[in-house]
Amino acid sequence: MLETMVVFLIVTIIFVVKAVKVVPQQHAWVVERLGRFHGVLQPGLNIVIPFVDRLAYRHSLKEIPLDVPSQICITKDNTQLTVDGILYFQVTDPRLASYGSSDCILAITQLAQTTLRSVIGKMELDKTFEERDDINRTVVASLDEAAANWGVKVLRYEIKDLTPPAEILHAMQRQITAEREKRALIAASEGRKQEQINIATGEREAAIQQSEGERQAAINQSEGDKQAAINRAEGEAEAIRLVAQATADAIHAVAQTIRQPGGMEAVNLKVAEQYVAAFGNVAKTGNTLILPGDLSNMSSLIATAMSVVKHQAPTSSNP
Numbered sequence: 001m002l003e004t005m006v007v008f009l010i011v012t013i014i015f016v017v018k019a020v021k022v023v024p025q026q027h028a029w030v031v032e033r034l035g036r037f038h039g040v041l042q043p044g045l046n047i048v049i050p051f052v053d054r055l056a057y058r059h060s061l062k063e064i065p066l067d068v069p070s071q072i073c074i075t076k077d078n079t080q081l082t083v084d085g086i087l088y089f090q091v092t093d094p095r096l097a098s099y100g101s102s103d104c105i106l107a108i109t110q111l112a113q114t115t116l117r118s119v120i121g122k123m124e125l126d127k128t129f130e131e132r133d134d135i136n137r138t139v140v141a142s143l144d145e146a147a148a149n150w151g152v153k154v155l156r157y158e159i160k161d162l163t164p165p166a167e168i169l170h171a172m173q174r175q176i177t178a179e180r181e182k183r184a185l186i187a188a189s190e191g192r193k194q195e196q197i198n199i200a201t202g203e204r205e206a207a208i209q210q211s212e213g214e215r216q217a218a219i220n221q222s223e224g225d226k227q228a229a230i231n232r233a234e235g236e237a238e239a240i241r242l243v244a245q246a247t248a249d250a251i252h253a254v255a256q257t258i259r260q261p262g263g264m265e266a267v268n269l270k271v272a273e274q275y276v277a278a279f280g281n282v283a284k285t286g287n288t289l290i291l292p293g294d295l296s297n298m299s300s301l302i303a304t305a306m307s308v309v310k311h312q313a314p315t316s317s318n319p
Contacts, residue, residue, distance in 0.1 A: 014050075015050050018048070018050035018051070019047055019048055019049065019050050020045065020046075020047060021041055021045075021046040021047070021048055021055070022044070022045055022046070023041045023042060023043045023044060023046060024043060025043045026043070026060065026061045026062050027043060027058065027059065027060055027061060028040050028041070028042070028058075028059045028061055028091070028094040029041040029046075029055050029057070029058050029059075029094075030055070030056050030057040030058075030059070030094050030095065030098045031048055031053050031054065031055060031056065032053070032054050032056040033049070033052055033053050033054075034052060037056075037095060037098075037099065038053060040094045040095065041055075056098065057094065057097070057098040059091045059094045059097055059098070060091065061090065061091055061094075062090070063088055063089075063090050063155060064088070064089055064090065064091075065086055065087070065088055066086065066087040066088070066089060066105060066108065066109065067084075067086055067087075068084060068085045068086060068087050068109055068112050068113060068116075068157075069084060069109070069113075070082050070083065070084035070161070071083060071084070071113050071116070071117065073116065073117045073120040073121065074117075074120075074121060075120055075121065075123055075124055075125045075128060076121065076122060076123055076124045077124045077125055079125045079164060079165075079168055080164070080165055081120060081125075081128065081162055081163065081164055082161070082162075082163045082164075083116060083120065083159060083161070083162050083163075084159075084160050084161055085112070085116070085136075085139075085157055085158055085159045085160050086157070086158050086160055087108065087109070087112050087143070087154065087156075087157050088154070088155040088156050088157070089108060089143075089147065089152045089153060089154045089155060090152065090153050090155060091151060091152050092151060092152060092153045093151035093152075094151065095151065096149065096150060096151025097150060097151035097152055098151070100149050100150040100151050101149075101150045104147075104150040104151065104152055107147075107150060108143060108147060108150070108152065108154065111142070111143055111146055111147075112139060112143055112157065115138070115139050115142040115143065116135070116139055119135050119138045119139065120135065123135075125164065125168070128162060129162065132159050132162070135159060136156065136157050136158060136159060139157040140154055140155075140156055140157050143157070254267075
């Protein structure tokens with residue numbers, strides 16, 4: 001009896017263990033009943049019929065990264081490239097993921113590789129490096145359309161490495177070096193050009209400033225000469241006016257003196273002195289001595305001179 005109870009307890013425990021299923025969060029378990037699809041167990045506690053129901057597939061509903069192996073791709077210009085990448089997908093339909101393909105992961109991987117070869121085969125080598133984002137988007141679009149029948153959704157694809165052959169890599173390196181040297185030479189020539197422009201501009205501005213300075217100096221010199229000439233002319237005019245004024249004053253004084261008592265006699269004496277002095281000077285400076293015809297009559301000469309003075313005196317005395 002005890003042995004029967006022990007056996008019954010063991011069978012009960014096995015039955016309970018096989019009947020109770022606890023599904024973790026973000027997981028989906030596919031159950032088959034007698035070899036046919038029965039249902040999908042949701043996260044939490046689930047009860048199945050032991051020995052009748054069977055857990056056929058266990059799927060994770062999380063985003064899964066899938067490493068796509070490297071492969072050789074040939075570009076449009078017949079260059080071989082070694083390309084590998086990583087694919088991110090998520091199971092959206094556990095039933096299709098179980099029965100849509102014999103191995104959905106292998107199918108996704110193979111399709112990713114064939115699509116990548118097709119996309120790169122339409123591009124030239126330089127474009128493959130410049131349009132990596134476009135390649136990724138094209139692969140995702142192609143996979144997502146096909147993977148809908150497999151119960152999965154392809155979220156994104158990223159190229160990890162894109163490696164050309166060593167010869168092509170060295171040629172590309174030389175091309176990059178040549179391009180950088182070209183840019184350096186262009187930059188240096190631009191610098192020299194700008195330097196020459198700056199020097200020419202500076203010399204031009206310096207010449208303009210120098211000529212402007214010389215012009216201003218010439219203007220200032222001419223203005224100075226003009227002002228100096230004006231000053232000299234004014235000085236000479238003032239001197240002439242002063243001499244004329246002095247002469248007029250002297251004549252006026254002589255005229256007043258003649259009217260004074262004894263004035264005429266003083267004039268006679270002055271004229272006689274000047275006559276004798278002038279005659280003496282003529283005799284000293286010339287080789288030829290000129291003598292008046294009536295040298296003995298000196299008084300007549302003085303009388304002749306005084307007659308002129310007498311005739312001039314009334315005229316000069318009139319206002």
